[in-house]
Amino acid sequence: MGELPPQVQNLAGQLQQVQQQLQLIISQKAQLEGLIKEAKDALDELQKSESDVAYRAVGNVLVKLKKEEIEKDLQEKIETYEVRRNMLERQEGKLRDRLTELQEKLRSALGVQAG
Protein backbone atom coordinates (compact mmCIF):
# COMPACT_ATOMS: atom_id res chain seq x y z
CA MET A 1 0.00 0.00 0.00
CA GLY A 2 3.09 2.26 0.05
CA GLU A 3 2.17 3.32 -3.50
CA LEU A 4 -1.34 4.52 -2.55
CA PRO A 5 -1.91 8.22 -1.75
CA PRO A 6 -2.45 8.99 1.97
CA GLN A 7 -6.10 9.93 1.41
CA VAL A 8 -6.87 6.48 -0.04
CA GLN A 9 -4.98 4.71 2.76
CA ASN A 10 -6.92 6.75 5.27
CA LEU A 11 -10.30 5.86 3.70
CA ALA A 12 -9.35 2.17 3.47
CA GLY A 13 -8.40 2.21 7.17
CA GLN A 14 -11.72 3.80 8.14
CA LEU A 15 -13.59 1.30 5.97
CA GLN A 16 -11.92 -1.65 7.72
CA GLN A 17 -12.73 -0.19 11.14
CA VAL A 18 -16.41 0.30 10.26
CA GLN A 19 -16.59 -3.27 8.92
CA GLN A 20 -15.16 -4.60 12.20
CA GLN A 21 -17.63 -2.55 14.29
CA LEU A 22 -20.46 -3.80 12.09
CA GLN A 23 -19.43 -7.42 12.54
CA LEU A 24 -19.27 -7.00 16.33
CA ILE A 25 -22.76 -5.45 16.41
CA ILE A 26 -24.21 -8.16 14.15
CA SER A 27 -22.86 -10.88 16.45
CA GLN A 28 -24.14 -9.10 19.59
CA LYS A 29 -27.56 -8.75 17.95
CA ALA A 30 -27.63 -12.45 17.07
CA GLN A 31 -26.77 -13.31 20.69
CA LEU A 32 -29.59 -11.12 22.02
CA GLU A 33 -32.03 -12.62 19.53
CA GLY A 34 -31.06 -16.06 20.83
CA LEU A 35 -31.79 -14.94 24.40
CA ILE A 36 -35.12 -13.38 23.37
CA LYS A 37 -36.11 -16.60 21.60
CA GLU A 38 -35.19 -18.72 24.61
CA ALA A 39 -37.20 -16.54 26.98
CA LYS A 40 -40.21 -16.54 24.63
CA ASP A 41 -39.98 -20.32 24.27
CA ALA A 42 -40.00 -20.64 28.07
CA LEU A 43 -43.10 -18.39 28.25
CA ASP A 44 -44.86 -20.52 25.61
CA GLU A 45 -43.95 -23.67 27.52
CA LEU A 46 -45.28 -22.24 30.79
CA GLN A 47 -48.57 -21.44 29.09
CA LYS A 48 -48.94 -25.10 28.10
CA SER A 49 -48.66 -26.18 31.73
CA GLU A 50 -51.69 -26.65 33.94
CA SER A 51 -49.63 -26.29 37.10
CA ASP A 52 -49.37 -22.91 38.84
CA VAL A 53 -45.77 -23.59 39.87
CA ALA A 54 -42.60 -24.39 37.95
CA TYR A 55 -38.91 -24.73 38.70
CA ARG A 56 -36.07 -22.45 37.80
CA ALA A 57 -32.47 -23.66 37.69
CA VAL A 58 -29.65 -21.56 39.14
CA GLY A 59 -26.42 -23.47 38.81
CA ASN A 60 -27.28 -27.00 39.97
CA VAL A 61 -30.12 -25.92 42.27
CA LEU A 62 -33.72 -26.13 41.03
CA VAL A 63 -36.10 -23.84 42.91
CA LYS A 64 -39.89 -24.09 42.96
CA LEU A 65 -41.51 -20.75 42.13
CA LYS A 66 -44.97 -19.47 41.26
CA LYS A 67 -45.56 -19.67 37.55
CA GLU A 68 -46.63 -16.03 37.46
CA GLU A 69 -43.37 -14.94 39.10
CA ILE A 70 -41.31 -16.76 36.47
CA GLU A 71 -43.52 -15.33 33.71
CA LYS A 72 -43.08 -11.78 35.05
CA ASP A 73 -39.30 -12.22 35.16
CA LEU A 74 -39.23 -13.62 31.64
CA GLN A 75 -41.33 -10.72 30.31
CA GLU A 76 -39.00 -8.20 31.96
CA LYS A 77 -35.98 -10.00 30.54
CA ILE A 78 -37.50 -9.97 27.05
CA GLU A 79 -38.20 -6.23 27.31
CA THR A 80 -34.65 -5.47 28.44
CA TYR A 81 -33.19 -7.63 25.67
CA GLU A 82 -35.45 -6.02 23.05
CA VAL A 83 -34.44 -2.50 24.09
CA ARG A 84 -30.78 -3.47 23.70
CA ARG A 85 -31.47 -5.29 20.44
CA ASN A 86 -33.22 -2.21 19.01
CA MET A 87 -30.33 0.01 20.08
CA LEU A 88 -27.93 -2.30 18.25
CA GLU A 89 -30.21 -2.25 15.22
CA ARG A 90 -30.06 1.54 15.07
CA GLN A 91 -26.27 1.43 15.42
CA GLU A 92 -26.13 -1.17 12.67
CA GLY A 93 -28.16 1.07 10.34
CA LYS A 94 -25.85 4.03 10.96
CA LEU A 95 -22.76 1.90 10.37
CA ARG A 96 -24.19 0.54 7.12
CA ASP A 97 -24.79 4.12 5.92
CA ARG A 98 -21.25 5.06 6.95
CA LEU A 99 -19.95 1.99 5.09
CA THR A 100 -21.73 2.96 1.85
CA GLU A 101 -20.45 6.51 2.19
CA LEU A 102 -16.87 5.38 2.71
CA GLN A 103 -17.06 2.91 -0.19
CA GLU A 104 -18.24 5.73 -2.49
CA LYS A 105 -15.53 8.08 -1.27
CA LEU A 106 -12.94 5.36 -1.79
CA ARG A 107 -14.21 4.57 -5.29
CA SER A 108 -14.14 8.24 -6.20
CA ALA A 109 -10.66 8.73 -4.70
CA LEU A 110 -9.37 5.72 -6.62
CA GLY A 111 -11.06 7.04 -9.80
CA VAL A 112 -9.33 10.40 -9.40
CA GLN A 113 -6.01 8.63 -8.87
CA ALA A 114 -6.44 6.40 -11.91
CA GLY A 115 -7.53 9.36 -14.14
Next chain:
Amino acid sequence: MGELPPQVQNLAGQLQQVQQQLQLIISQKAQLEGLIKEAKDALDELQKSESDVAYRAVGNVLVKLKKEEIEKDLQEKIETYEVRRNMLERQEGKLRDRLTELQEKLRSALGVQAG
Protein backbone atom coordinates in the same frame (compact mmCIF):
# COMPACT_ATOMS: atom_id res chain seq x y z
CA MET B 1 -0.90 -29.81 -11.25
CA GLY B 2 0.18 -27.53 -14.15
CA GLU B 3 1.50 -30.66 -15.87
CA LEU B 4 -1.84 -32.50 -15.81
CA PRO B 5 -4.20 -32.27 -18.81
CA PRO B 6 -7.29 -30.04 -18.25
CA GLN B 7 -9.67 -33.03 -18.34
CA VAL B 8 -7.85 -34.68 -15.42
CA GLN B 9 -7.73 -31.44 -13.45
CA ASN B 10 -11.45 -31.00 -14.03
CA LEU B 11 -12.25 -34.55 -12.83
CA ALA B 12 -10.01 -34.13 -9.78
CA GLY B 13 -11.82 -30.88 -8.96
CA GLN B 14 -15.23 -32.54 -9.24
CA LEU B 15 -14.03 -35.46 -7.12
CA GLN B 16 -12.91 -33.13 -4.35
CA GLN B 17 -16.23 -31.28 -4.42
CA VAL B 18 -18.23 -34.52 -4.18
CA GLN B 19 -16.05 -35.70 -1.28
CA GLN B 20 -16.73 -32.43 0.57
CA GLN B 21 -20.50 -32.66 -0.01
CA LEU B 22 -20.40 -36.26 1.18
CA GLN B 23 -18.56 -35.33 4.36
CA LEU B 24 -21.08 -32.57 5.10
CA ILE B 25 -24.01 -34.97 4.63
CA ILE B 26 -22.40 -37.66 6.77
CA SER B 27 -21.91 -35.19 9.61
CA GLN B 28 -25.49 -33.85 9.30
CA LYS B 29 -26.79 -37.44 9.35
CA ALA B 30 -24.75 -38.23 12.47
CA GLN B 31 -26.19 -35.13 14.17
CA LEU B 32 -29.76 -36.15 13.32
CA GLU B 33 -29.13 -39.68 14.54
CA GLY B 34 -27.94 -38.20 17.82
CA LEU B 35 -31.18 -36.23 18.12
CA ILE B 36 -33.28 -39.28 17.24
CA LYS B 37 -31.47 -41.35 19.85
CA GLU B 38 -31.96 -38.67 22.51
CA ALA B 39 -35.69 -38.40 21.80
CA LYS B 40 -36.10 -42.20 21.84
CA ASP B 41 -34.17 -42.42 25.10
CA ALA B 42 -36.50 -39.81 26.60
CA LEU B 43 -39.54 -41.82 25.44
CA ASP B 44 -38.11 -45.00 27.01
CA GLU B 45 -37.45 -43.13 30.22
CA LEU B 46 -41.01 -41.75 30.32
CA GLN B 47 -42.37 -45.28 29.91
CA LYS B 48 -40.47 -46.37 33.02
CA SER B 49 -42.17 -43.68 35.10
CA GLU B 50 -45.36 -44.34 37.02
CA SER B 51 -46.20 -40.65 37.16
CA ASP B 52 -48.54 -39.14 34.56
CA VAL B 53 -46.61 -35.87 34.56
CA ALA B 54 -43.01 -34.95 33.85
CA TYR B 55 -40.97 -31.78 33.45
CA ARG B 56 -39.49 -30.29 30.34
CA ALA B 57 -36.61 -27.82 30.43
CA VAL B 58 -36.60 -24.71 28.25
CA GLY B 59 -33.51 -22.69 29.05
CA ASN B 60 -33.35 -22.61 32.85
CA VAL B 61 -37.11 -23.03 33.34
CA LEU B 62 -38.55 -26.48 34.09
CA VAL B 63 -42.23 -26.80 33.24
CA LYS B 64 -44.60 -29.50 34.47
CA LEU B 65 -46.51 -31.11 31.60
CA LYS B 66 -48.69 -34.14 31.06
CA LYS B 67 -46.59 -37.16 30.20
CA GLU B 68 -48.72 -37.87 27.13
CA GLU B 69 -48.13 -34.34 25.80
CA ILE B 70 -44.37 -34.76 26.09
CA GLU B 71 -44.58 -38.22 24.48
CA LYS B 72 -46.62 -36.83 21.57
CA ASP B 73 -44.08 -34.05 21.01
CA LEU B 74 -41.20 -36.52 21.14
CA GLN B 75 -42.87 -38.83 18.63
CA GLU B 76 -43.46 -35.91 16.26
CA LYS B 77 -39.85 -34.79 16.65
CA ILE B 78 -38.61 -38.32 15.91
CA GLU B 79 -40.75 -38.50 12.76
CA THR B 80 -39.48 -35.13 11.50
CA TYR B 81 -35.88 -36.10 12.21
CA GLU B 82 -36.31 -39.47 10.51
CA VAL B 83 -37.75 -37.89 7.36
CA ARG B 84 -34.74 -35.56 7.16
CA ARG B 85 -32.33 -38.40 7.99
CA ASN B 86 -33.80 -40.54 5.19
CA MET B 87 -33.50 -37.65 2.73
CA LEU B 88 -29.85 -37.29 3.65
CA GLU B 89 -29.37 -41.03 3.27
CA ARG B 90 -30.70 -40.91 -0.28
CA GLN B 91 -28.44 -37.96 -1.06
CA GLU B 92 -25.53 -39.85 0.45
CA GLY B 93 -26.23 -42.85 -1.79
CA LYS B 94 -26.32 -40.68 -4.91
CA LEU B 95 -23.09 -38.94 -3.95
CA ARG B 96 -21.37 -42.28 -3.31
CA ASP B 97 -22.41 -43.44 -6.81
CA ARG B 98 -21.14 -40.16 -8.27
CA LEU B 99 -17.87 -40.62 -6.36
CA THR B 100 -17.31 -44.12 -7.77
CA GLU B 101 -18.12 -42.88 -11.27
CA LEU B 102 -15.67 -39.96 -11.00
CA GLN B 103 -12.95 -42.20 -9.54
CA GLU B 104 -13.33 -44.56 -12.51
CA LYS B 105 -13.28 -41.71 -15.02
CA LEU B 106 -10.19 -40.30 -13.35
CA ARG B 107 -8.43 -43.66 -13.33
CA SER B 108 -9.21 -44.15 -16.99
CA ALA B 109 -8.13 -40.58 -17.89
CA LEU B 110 -4.87 -41.09 -16.02
CA GLY B 111 -4.41 -44.47 -17.71
CA VAL B 112 -4.80 -42.87 -21.14
CA GLN B 113 -2.29 -40.17 -20.18
CA ALA B 114 0.26 -42.67 -18.87
CA GLY B 115 -0.09 -44.87 -21.98
Next chain:
Amino acid sequence: MGELPPQVQNLAGQLQQVQQQLQLIISQKAQLEGLIKEAKDALDELQKSESDVAYRAVGNVLVKLKKEEIEKDLQEKIETYEVRRNMLERQEGKLRDRLTELQEKLRSALGVQAG
Protein backbone atom coordinates in the same frame (compact mmCIF):
# COMPACT_ATOMS: atom_id res chain seq x y z
CA MET C 1 17.90 -40.09 12.18
CA GLY C 2 19.41 -41.23 8.87
CA GLU C 3 22.69 -41.72 10.73
CA LEU C 4 21.21 -44.13 13.31
CA PRO C 5 21.45 -47.90 12.74
CA PRO C 6 18.13 -49.59 11.70
CA GLN C 7 17.89 -51.45 15.04
CA VAL C 8 17.91 -48.15 16.98
CA GLN C 9 15.39 -46.57 14.62
CA ASN C 10 13.15 -49.59 15.04
CA LEU C 11 13.34 -49.45 18.86
CA ALA C 12 12.66 -45.70 18.86
CA GLY C 13 9.62 -46.27 16.65
CA GLN C 14 8.26 -48.96 18.99
CA LEU C 15 8.91 -46.72 21.99
CA GLN C 16 6.92 -43.89 20.46
CA GLN C 17 4.03 -46.22 19.64
CA VAL C 18 3.91 -47.59 23.19
CA GLN C 19 3.97 -44.04 24.58
CA GLN C 20 1.01 -43.09 22.38
CA GLN C 21 -0.98 -46.17 23.44
CA LEU C 22 -0.18 -45.39 27.06
CA GLN C 23 -1.39 -41.81 26.70
CA LEU C 24 -4.65 -42.98 25.12
CA ILE C 25 -5.27 -45.46 27.93
CA ILE C 26 -4.46 -42.90 30.62
CA SER C 27 -6.99 -40.48 29.14
CA GLN C 28 -9.67 -43.19 28.80
CA LYS C 29 -9.06 -44.18 32.43
CA ALA C 30 -9.40 -40.57 33.58
CA GLN C 31 -12.69 -40.29 31.68
CA LEU C 32 -14.05 -43.45 33.31
CA GLU C 33 -12.96 -42.25 36.73
CA GLY C 34 -14.89 -39.05 36.09
CA LEU C 35 -18.02 -41.07 35.26
CA ILE C 36 -17.55 -43.30 38.34
CA LYS C 37 -17.18 -40.22 40.55
CA GLU C 38 -20.29 -38.61 39.07
CA ALA C 39 -22.38 -41.76 39.60
CA LYS C 40 -21.11 -42.15 43.19
CA ASP C 41 -21.86 -38.50 43.90
CA ALA C 42 -25.40 -39.03 42.63
CA LEU C 43 -25.79 -42.08 44.90
CA ASP C 44 -24.55 -40.07 47.90
CA GLU C 45 -26.95 -37.28 47.05
CA LEU C 46 -29.89 -39.71 46.78
CA GLN C 47 -29.04 -41.09 50.22
CA LYS C 48 -29.37 -37.59 51.70
CA SER C 49 -32.92 -37.27 50.37
CA GLU C 50 -35.94 -38.23 52.46
CA SER C 51 -38.09 -38.61 49.35
CA ASP C 52 -38.58 -42.04 47.77
CA VAL C 53 -38.67 -40.54 44.27
CA ALA C 54 -36.26 -38.44 42.26
CA TYR C 55 -35.98 -37.14 38.72
CA ARG C 56 -33.65 -38.21 35.96
CA ALA C 57 -32.87 -35.97 32.98
CA VAL C 58 -32.75 -37.38 29.46
CA GLY C 59 -32.10 -34.54 27.07
CA ASN C 60 -34.49 -31.79 28.19
CA VAL C 61 -37.05 -34.15 29.70
CA LEU C 62 -37.04 -34.78 33.45
CA VAL C 63 -38.73 -38.02 34.44
CA LYS C 64 -39.95 -38.95 37.92
CA LEU C 65 -38.66 -42.36 38.99
CA LYS C 66 -38.48 -44.41 42.15
CA LYS C 67 -35.34 -43.61 44.07
CA GLU C 68 -34.45 -47.29 44.30
CA GLU C 69 -34.67 -47.69 40.52
CA ILE C 70 -32.25 -44.81 39.98
CA GLU C 71 -29.95 -46.22 42.68
CA LYS C 72 -29.96 -49.65 41.05
CA ASP C 73 -29.10 -48.15 37.66
CA LEU C 74 -26.31 -46.08 39.17
CA GLN C 75 -24.84 -49.11 40.93
CA GLU C 76 -24.91 -51.10 37.69
CA LYS C 77 -23.27 -48.21 35.83
CA ILE C 78 -20.55 -47.96 38.47
CA GLU C 79 -19.86 -51.71 38.23
CA THR C 80 -19.63 -51.58 34.43
CA TYR C 81 -17.35 -48.55 34.56
CA GLU C 82 -15.15 -50.17 37.20
CA VAL C 83 -14.74 -53.36 35.17
CA ARG C 84 -13.62 -51.28 32.19
CA ARG C 85 -11.41 -49.09 34.38
CA ASN C 86 -9.70 -52.18 35.84
CA MET C 87 -9.14 -53.60 32.36
CA LEU C 88 -7.50 -50.35 31.34
CA GLU C 89 -5.38 -50.41 34.49
CA ARG C 90 -4.05 -53.86 33.62
CA GLN C 91 -3.30 -52.70 30.06
CA GLU C 92 -1.58 -49.63 31.47
CA GLY C 93 0.64 -51.83 33.68
CA LYS C 94 1.66 -54.02 30.75
CA LEU C 95 2.43 -50.99 28.60
CA ARG C 96 4.53 -49.45 31.37
CA ASP C 97 6.55 -52.69 31.60
CA ARG C 98 6.96 -52.72 27.81
CA LEU C 99 8.06 -49.07 27.95
CA THR C 100 10.78 -49.78 30.53
CA GLU C 101 11.95 -52.78 28.51
CA LEU C 102 12.17 -50.76 25.29
CA GLN C 103 13.95 -47.89 27.03
CA GLU C 104 16.57 -50.33 28.35
CA LYS C 105 17.01 -51.98 24.95
CA LEU C 106 17.38 -48.55 23.36
CA ARG C 107 19.92 -47.43 25.95
CA SER C 108 21.92 -50.60 25.45
CA ALA C 109 21.72 -50.34 21.63
CA LEU C 110 22.90 -46.73 21.80
CA GLY C 111 25.67 -47.74 24.25
CA VAL C 112 26.90 -50.43 21.84
CA GLN C 113 26.87 -47.92 19.03
CA ALA C 114 28.72 -45.27 21.02
CA GLY C 115 31.37 -47.77 22.24
Next chain:
Amino acid sequence: MGELPPQVQNLAGQLQQVQQQLQLIISQKAQLEGLIKEAKDALDELQKSESDVAYRAVGNVLVKLKKEEIEKDLQEKIETYEVRRNMLERQEGKLRDRLTELQEKLRSALGVQAG
Protein backbone atom coordinates in the same frame (compact mmCIF):
# COMPACT_ATOMS: atom_id res chain seq x y z
CA MET D 1 18.97 -9.94 23.55
CA GLY D 2 22.55 -11.13 23.09
CA GLU D 3 23.62 -7.48 23.28
CA LEU D 4 22.02 -6.88 26.70
CA PRO D 5 24.11 -7.24 29.86
CA PRO D 6 23.39 -10.41 31.94
CA GLN D 7 21.87 -8.36 34.79
CA VAL D 8 19.24 -6.87 32.43
CA GLN D 9 18.48 -10.26 30.87
CA ASN D 10 18.04 -11.69 34.35
CA LEU D 11 15.64 -8.91 35.41
CA ALA D 12 13.64 -9.24 32.18
CA GLY D 13 13.34 -13.00 32.79
CA GLN D 14 12.10 -12.45 36.34
CA LEU D 15 9.65 -9.81 35.12
CA GLN D 16 8.16 -12.21 32.58
CA GLN D 17 7.82 -14.95 35.21
CA VAL D 18 6.03 -12.61 37.64
CA GLN D 19 3.68 -11.46 34.86
CA GLN D 20 2.79 -15.09 34.07
CA GLN D 21 2.14 -15.91 37.75
CA LEU D 22 0.00 -12.78 38.00
CA GLN D 23 -2.06 -13.76 34.97
CA LEU D 24 -2.65 -17.26 36.39
CA ILE D 25 -3.80 -15.83 39.73
CA ILE D 26 -6.09 -13.28 38.07
CA SER D 27 -7.77 -16.04 36.06
CA GLN D 28 -8.14 -18.32 39.13
CA LYS D 29 -9.65 -15.38 41.05
CA ALA D 30 -12.13 -14.70 38.24
CA GLN D 31 -13.14 -18.37 38.25
CA LEU D 32 -13.73 -18.34 42.01
CA GLU D 33 -15.72 -15.11 41.75
CA GLY D 34 -17.91 -16.82 39.16
CA LEU D 35 -18.53 -19.73 41.56
CA ILE D 36 -19.26 -17.34 44.45
CA LYS D 37 -21.73 -15.42 42.30
CA GLU D 38 -23.47 -18.63 41.19
CA ALA D 39 -23.82 -19.87 44.79
CA LYS D 40 -25.14 -16.48 45.95
CA ASP D 41 -27.61 -16.39 43.07
CA ALA D 42 -28.86 -19.85 44.09
CA LEU D 43 -29.28 -18.64 47.69
CA ASP D 44 -31.26 -15.60 46.51
CA GLU D 45 -33.42 -17.82 44.34
CA LEU D 46 -34.12 -20.19 47.25
CA GLN D 47 -35.21 -17.24 49.39
CA LYS D 48 -37.83 -16.32 46.77
CA SER D 49 -39.38 -19.79 47.01
CA GLU D 50 -42.27 -20.54 49.34
CA SER D 51 -41.49 -24.25 49.26
CA ASP D 52 -39.36 -25.83 52.00
CA VAL D 53 -37.81 -28.27 49.56
CA ALA D 54 -35.84 -27.87 46.35
CA TYR D 55 -33.92 -30.11 43.95
CA ARG D 56 -30.22 -30.38 43.43
CA ALA D 57 -28.73 -31.82 40.23
CA VAL D 58 -25.81 -34.25 40.35
CA GLY D 59 -25.03 -35.36 36.84
CA ASN D 60 -28.42 -36.18 35.31
CA VAL D 61 -30.08 -37.05 38.63
CA LEU D 62 -32.22 -34.44 40.40
CA VAL D 63 -32.59 -35.07 44.11
CA LYS D 64 -35.23 -33.55 46.40
CA LEU D 65 -33.65 -32.01 49.50
CA LYS D 66 -34.72 -29.74 52.33
CA LYS D 67 -34.25 -26.13 51.37
CA GLU D 68 -32.30 -25.47 54.56
CA GLU D 69 -29.85 -28.27 53.75
CA ILE D 70 -29.14 -26.80 50.33
CA GLU D 71 -28.80 -23.33 51.84
CA LYS D 72 -26.33 -24.58 54.44
CA ASP D 73 -24.23 -26.29 51.74
CA LEU D 74 -24.26 -23.15 49.60
CA GLN D 75 -23.19 -20.97 52.53
CA GLU D 76 -20.31 -23.35 53.30
CA LYS D 77 -19.27 -23.38 49.66
CA ILE D 78 -19.31 -19.57 49.54
CA GLU D 79 -17.14 -19.39 52.67
CA THR D 80 -14.62 -21.86 51.26
CA TYR D 81 -14.50 -20.02 47.94
CA GLU D 82 -14.11 -16.65 49.68
CA VAL D 83 -11.20 -17.88 51.80
CA ARG D 84 -9.44 -19.08 48.64
CA ARG D 85 -10.34 -15.90 46.77
CA ASN D 86 -8.88 -13.75 49.57
CA MET D 87 -5.69 -15.83 49.59
CA LEU D 88 -5.33 -15.25 45.86
CA GLU D 89 -5.98 -11.54 46.39
CA ARG D 90 -3.11 -11.32 48.87
CA GLN D 91 -0.84 -13.21 46.46
CA GLU D 92 -1.93 -10.87 43.68
CA GLY D 93 -1.01 -7.83 45.79
CA LYS D 94 2.45 -9.22 46.55
CA LEU D 95 3.05 -10.05 42.89
CA ARG D 96 1.98 -6.54 41.83
CA ASP D 97 4.50 -5.06 44.31
CA ARG D 98 7.19 -7.40 42.99
CA LEU D 99 6.29 -6.38 39.43
CA THR D 100 6.68 -2.67 40.20
CA GLU D 101 9.97 -3.34 41.96
CA LEU D 102 11.34 -5.34 39.00
CA GLN D 103 10.17 -2.72 36.49
CA GLU D 104 12.02 -0.02 38.47
CA LYS D 105 15.17 -2.13 38.73
CA LEU D 106 15.00 -2.84 35.00
CA ARG D 107 14.50 0.83 34.16
CA SER D 108 17.44 1.79 36.35
CA ALA D 109 19.63 -1.00 34.91
CA LEU D 110 18.79 0.12 31.37
CA GLY D 111 19.44 3.75 32.37
CA VAL D 112 22.88 2.83 33.68
CA GLN D 113 23.61 0.96 30.47
CA ALA D 114 22.46 3.81 28.25
CA GLY D 115 24.40 6.46 30.26
